[in-house]
Amino acid sequence: MTWQDRYPLSFRLYPYTRSPDQDAGQTVRHSVTIVGGGPVGVATALDLALRGIPALVLDDHEGVGQGSRAICFAKRTLEIAHRLGCGAAMRDKGVIWNRGRVFHDRDEVYSFDLLPEDGHRYPAFINLQQPWFERFMVEAVDRAKAQGAPIEIRGRNRVTGMEATADGVTLAIDTPDGPYTLTTDWLIACDGAKSATRDRLGLDFDGRVFEDNFLIADVKMSADFPTERWFWFEPWFKSGASALLHKQPDDIWRIDFQLGWDIDRKTELDPARIRKRIDLMLGPDVEYDLDWTSIYTFQCRRMDRFRHGRVIFAGDAAHQVSPFGARGANSGLQDADNLGWKLAAVLKGDAPETLLDSYDTERIHAADENIRNSTRSTDFITPKTPQSRIFRDAVLHLARHAPFARPMVNSGRLSVPATYDGSPLNTQDALPGGPARTRPGAPCPDARLADGSYLLDHLKGPGFTLLVLGATPPRLPTGLPVLTLETAANPQLRARYLGEAERALYLIRPDQHVAARWAACDAGKLARALDRAQGKAP
Amino acid sequence: MTDLTLDPNMTAPDDAYAALIAAHDGLTREESEALNARLILILMNHVGDPRVILQAIETAKR
Structure with missing residues (x-):
């Protein structure tokens, strides 16, 4: 049977090679196996490997899929990436921005400045296409590996079955050369919003599904719009109920249109129809190419617990938010950052296994904060009830002349790292007057x-x-x-x-x-x- | 911190009431709802203290 990829690649980063496990004649046991080679999976593996813990990543493709997807990466993410060896490359390629403007119809009703603070190596935010983010991270993996870090990414290794026990997990894996099995002491599930690992364990999600569709169009054009985040409520150009314009590297601009719930996806993805919407927004004389388009819906929800014995969930597999606020990939990287040192300490015998329960406590606290913020933004952008709509419109109306209403305009509250208040790992504050x-x-x-x-x-x-x-x-x-x-x-x-x-x-x-x-x-x-x-x- | 006052607090309650009703003269139901929403937000901001605002919401629900 020939191998079928689920999607086309932007970058082929880890071509399939036959691993010795496939010819071992018996099931090989690994220490930590990560399912999913996205940003969260690779960051977790790299963090572990840099701490000397062998980390194996299984991904069912040979690299990163197409589409810019997550484009806003926050300072904390870049600081984590810096420790992992790829922050500078991301910043150098990325577009640094500080200002956001919010419009209602034609009028600017609110703007914010991320007010860069002195003394930080990294800016508050960069925009960078997700494929580049992942590529820089895999390049850091290659460098770490060359220096002896115990890390391996196996492309076209598709998990097809699993059996979890008290002391490990056995995985059935399919490859272009046929199937094999391996066992692992620990399994980190970083296999995304549709996590097959989650399904295999029969675990579910709690939370809200939002009934709205958003069209993403990445367009390539040489435009002299400023490097700012522009968001419209009820834009005058009528291309959507709301719209977003944001710059990425390489003259690519992210445009989002809110389409409503009752739509025909196929019709809406017709390039001619998409171009019509963009022309209304940019004007008829602007030349551009469509680089990538997609329609997305979203959920704000999380798993009840992220740790299930020897299986630990991270990133979108564990929790999902709306895209407003850039809290998806950024919170996933913080999951990796939180889990890496704890799992390494447990595996080295420096800490009891119960330390891992604090990953649950701390990252669930963070997920709830992200869900609360992104749910509120979503409720403002797509009001659920007639009354909610009336108040939203009242805020937008007042924001034009009453300064108090401007901070209530909510087109996304941008990702900041969680403070683990109340964590069992904290010692009570004993610095009077401390910030x-x-x-x-x-x-x-x-x-x-x-x-x-x-x-x-x-x-x-x-x-x-x-x-x-x-x-x-x-x-x-x-x-x-x-x-x-x-x-x-x-x-x-x-x-x-x-x-x-x-x-x-x-x-x-x-x-x-x-x-x-x-x-x-x-x-x-x-x-x-x-x-x-x-x-x-x- | 002061609590929400439910004792008489307006110097000319009849005038204030009449002004509120007059503001809705000639408005459609939608326009009136929008006006009320703006008014609530303006008064909420004037109050400021989130505790008092929550007390007001609870009182209104009674």
């Missing part, structure tokens, strides 16, 4: 240091770090590195980590989230916080 943005559970904001380097570069682990600012460190547990920094000449550090405090000690997790902070701390407190952050003590 809220660096409270326990928060992701560390970057800062420029005196020698020109960036703070996050010094918090790359592989383990925990004690950050000491003007304080005296206690006697340290074995193997805990200390980063002592001068704050006198660094207002960024003071504003972000001291606030009104004069000195501070921060215990920072391998994923650059704050585990604990104190004005002063002794060896006992530090040891207890470290144990708690590794799931060893309550």
Whole structure:
């Protein structure tokens, strides 16, 4: 039987080669196997491999599919990618943007500026086509592998069946050379919104399906529109109930039109019909080519739990949001960031298996935040009831002349990393006057240091770090590195980590989230916080 | 923090009521609904305190 791909590729990144497992004569056992070679799967594998944990990725294609799909990547994602070795390439290729404008009919009713803050290596957002994002990440895999990292991506390895037990999972895999099986101690399911792994375990989703269709048209044109996100409610050009225009690299522009629920997909995907909508928006004299088109619907929902014994779900397989706010791929990368160090610690025997339950707690907290934000945006963009519509229109009407209504205009609240408030890994805040943005559970904001380097570069682990600012460190547990920094000449550090405090000690997790902070701390407190952050003590 | 007041608070309640009714004169039902929505949002912003707004919503539902 000849091999059938489900979709055409943008980039062929990991061609099928026959693996020794297929000729082993017996079922080979792996440590961690990741199903799905998308951004979340590859990031998880790369994170694990860079920590010395062998990671095998199975993907049923040989590379990344066509279509720009996720195009907005947030600062936190780029910081994670930086640690994995591909952040700079993404930023250099991406389009950096800061301003968004929202129009109602012809009039601008609201604008926002992401107000770039000094002292960050990465901008608040870049736009980059998903295939490029994945390509840069796979190139980082190739570099890591060349340096001996235990990582492998197997293209055209399609999982066709699985059996999960208490201590592992057996997978049936199909390849162009025929089937084979392997077993794995741990399985990470990164197989997307339609996760077959989820179906095989008989698990379902809770949440809302939104009854609306959105048409994506990526057009190639040399236009001198500014590098801004433009969103229209009830646009004057009538191409959709709402519309979006946003720039990508290589003169590609993302255009979205809201079509409504009752549509005929085939009719709407007719290029002539799509061009008619675009012509109304851009005017008849603008020349462009259609690069990629698609119609999407979406859900805001998540699994009840992300960890099911030895099977752990991440990214779209575990939770889905509407695209407004760029909270899909960005939250998936944070899943990978959260899971990598924990699973590595468990596999190395440094932490109990129960540490993995905190992945559930923390990432469900994050998923709920993302779902809440993207549901609210969706309710504003596509009101569900006549009253909801009346109030939406009232906000848009008022926003023209009443400043208070402008922040209520909701065309998407952009992705920010979750702060894990209430996480069992946190130690209670003991830094009076400390800034809220660096409270326990928060992701560390970057800062420029005196020698020109960036703070996050010094918090790359592989383990925990004690950050000491003007304080005296206690006697340290074995193997805990200390980063002592001068704050006198660094207002960024003071504003972000001291606030009104004069000195501070921060215990920072391998994923650059704050585990604990104190004005002063002794060896006992530090040891207890470290144990708690590794799931060893309550 | 003040609580929502349900005691008389308007200096000229008859005038305020008459102004509200007059604002709807000659409007269609749709126009009236839109006007009411704008008015609610404006007053919500004037109140500001989310706790008081929630108390008002709960009182209205009674």
